Amino acid sequence: xxxxxxxxxxxxxxxxxxxxxxxxxxxxxxxxxxxxxxxxxxxxxxxxxxxxxxxxxxxxxxxxxxxxxxxxxxxxxxxxxxxxxxxxxxxxxxxxxxxxxxxxxxxxxxxxxxxxxxxxxxxxxxxxxxxxxxxxxxxxxxxxxxxxxxxxxxxxxxxxxxxxxxxxxxxxxxxxxxxxxxxxxxxxxxxxxxxxxxxxxxxxxxxxxxxxxxxxxxxxxxxxxxxxxxxxxxxxxxxxxxxxxxxxxxxxxxxxxxxxxxxxxxxxxxxxxxxxxxxxxxxxxxxxxxxxxxxxxxxxxxxxxxxxxxxxxxxxxxxxxxxxxxxxxxxxxxxxxxxxxxxxxxxxxxxxxxxxxxxxxxxxxxxxxxxxxxxxxxxxxxxxxxxxxxxxxxxxxxxxxxxxxxxxxxxxxxxxxxxxxxxxxxxxxxxxxxxxxxxxxxxxxxxx
Ligand SMILES: *Cc1c(COP(=O)(O)O)cnc(C)c1O
Numbered sequence: 001x002x003x004x005x006x007x008x009x010x011x012x013x014x015x016x017x018x019x020x021x022x023x024x025x026x027x028x029x030x031x032x033x034x035x036x037x038x039x040x041x042x043x044x045x046x047x048x049x050x051x052x053x054x055x056x057x058x059x060x061x062x063x064x065x066x067x068x069x070x071x072x073x074x075x076x077x078x079x080x081x082x083x084x085x086x087x088x089x090x091x092x093x094x095x096x097x098x099x100x101x102x103x104x105x106x107x108x109x110x111x112x113x114x115x116x117x118x119x120x121x122x123x124x125x126x127x128x129x130x131x132x133x134x135x136x137x138x139x140x141x142x143x144x145x146x147x148x149x150x151x152x153x154x155x156x157x158x159x160x161x162x163x164x165x166x167x168x169x170x171x172x173x174x175x176x177x178x179x180x181x182x183x184x185x186x187x188x189x190x191x192x193x194x195x196x197x198x199x200x201x202x203x204x205x206x207x208x209x210x211x212x213x214x215x216x217x218x219x220x221x222x223x224x225x226x227x228x229x230x231x232x233x234x235x236x237x238x239x240x241x242x243x244x245x246x247x248x249x250x251x252x253x254x255x256x257x258x259x260x261x262x263x264x265x266x267x268x269x270x271x272x273x274x275x276x277x278x279x280x281x282x283x284x285x286x287x288x289x290x291x292x293x294x295x296x297x298x299x300x301x302x303x304x305x306x307x308x309x310x311x312x313x314x315x316x317x318x319x320x321x322x323x324x325x326x327x328x329x330x331x332x333x334x335x336x337x338x339x340x341x342x343x344x345x346x347x348x349x350x351x352x353x354x355x356x357x358x359x360x361x362x363x364x365x366x367x368x369x370x371x372x373x374x375x376x377x378x379x380x381x382x383x384x385x386x387x388x389x390x391x392x393x394x395x396x397x398x399x400x401x402x403x404x405x406x407x408x409x410x411x412x413x414x415x416x417x418x419x420x421x422x423x424x425x426x427x428x429x430x431x432x433x434x435x436x437x438x439x440x441x442x443x444x445x446x447x448x
Contacts, residue, residue, distance in 0.1 A: 025082075044065070093283065095228060096229035224378060325355045386414050
């Protein structure tokens with residue numbers, strides 16, 4: 001029988017980003033010749049013989065055993081993301097928050113200390129506050145824009161720095177290189193949530209970050225159909241530096257095997273998979289991995305359109321009288337312009353906030369008048385999305401508490417999709433006109 005055509009080896013030839021987005025991790029399935037990576041919807045895999053099974057369970061050989069830990073469809077997705085981020089490997093999870101929780105479980109022990117940006121995604125702030133109490137580690141939340149704040153928060157127990165490439169609602173762009181240097185001076189790794197940037201806009205590992213997490217739920221999938229997360233690692237952090245015994249010490253479950261000593265640059269990711277994913281069990285399903293791999297094929301095309309549309313919408317809003325301010329880090333005059341130029345030369349993403357004059361009532365009125373923008377709590381969909389935090393996610397907060405979170409009663413957050421920009425502007429114009437009449441009604445109802 002003739003040999004089937006070999007898959008292009010994205011890794012060896014040094015293909016470009018768009019080629020790796022389509023081919024990374026995928027090769028024709030050797031048994032049937034299926035060109036698309038099949039959905040291996042199976043819990044488990046038959047062993048070749050008892051010796052092979054024993055070798056897998058002792059981690060002497062790497063192979064398919066049970067889909068909580070390894071699955072070929074999920075592995076193809078992991079390899080694709082690792083290739084795009086320039087990482088040594090990747091481990092996929094059931095959600096972005098599961099990916100983060102697994103990272104904390106792998107690195108931290110009771111008594112440790114974490115320094116985190118206070119502009120992290122809201123769900124992450126809640127997760128850190130809650131898990132730190134449950135697991136007895138401490139967290140200092142710092143102003144991500146102030147390198148001294150990161151430095152001054154350091155303690156001798158500090159074991160992790162955690163920031164976000166592009167934060168929200170302020171659009172804070174992290175000075176990754178500077179914060180990585182501060183972390184490395186303390187022999188601690190820098191973890192970056194790069195969900196809003198995706199590897200197309202920024203690859204934090206190239207700037208000194210050690211670990212990157214994504215909620216694949218967002219731009220990587222792009223279709224708003226599936227929840228997922230992924231962790232990638234550089235393979236360069238010295239986990240054997242004596243500060244991370246939970247990673248470097250011999251593991252009783254694997255006959256005293258020490259992960260960094262045995263697996264070298266794969267030590268952290270092997271620990272993350274063979275112990276943390278095994279124990280927490282929050283694995284990505286093969287079906288979702290299939291959908292995410294499909295999504296990633298068009299990531300460069302979508303991100304180009306997302307970022308261009310976002311700039312067009314931000315410029316339109318900045319020129320409107322109903323709008324007090326626009327927090328898009330890519331607009332001229334943004335305080336983040338030098339960081340955008342350095343870290344995000346292809347664009348500063350497609351999620352940003354703006355403030356309406358007229359407060360809570362104006363915000364609600366604006367949202368109600370929109371048609372194309374969907375009112376919901378998500379970002380990174382091909383469809384344009386909108387939310388008014390003061391009347392939804394942050395409804396319980398007082399104005400003082402809102403201000404602490406960088407949100408005003410009139411703050412609106414947009415996730416700009418890939419539709420025709422003139423249609424998005426048409427929709428937003430209707431929303432702003434509704435706000436305008438609200439302001440007029442209030443003015444005319446006012447007894448003079
Ligand atoms: C959505 C999101 C998360 C959480 O991811 P899930 O997949 O919802 O668990 C974390 N960080 C950022 C920046 C996000 O947008």
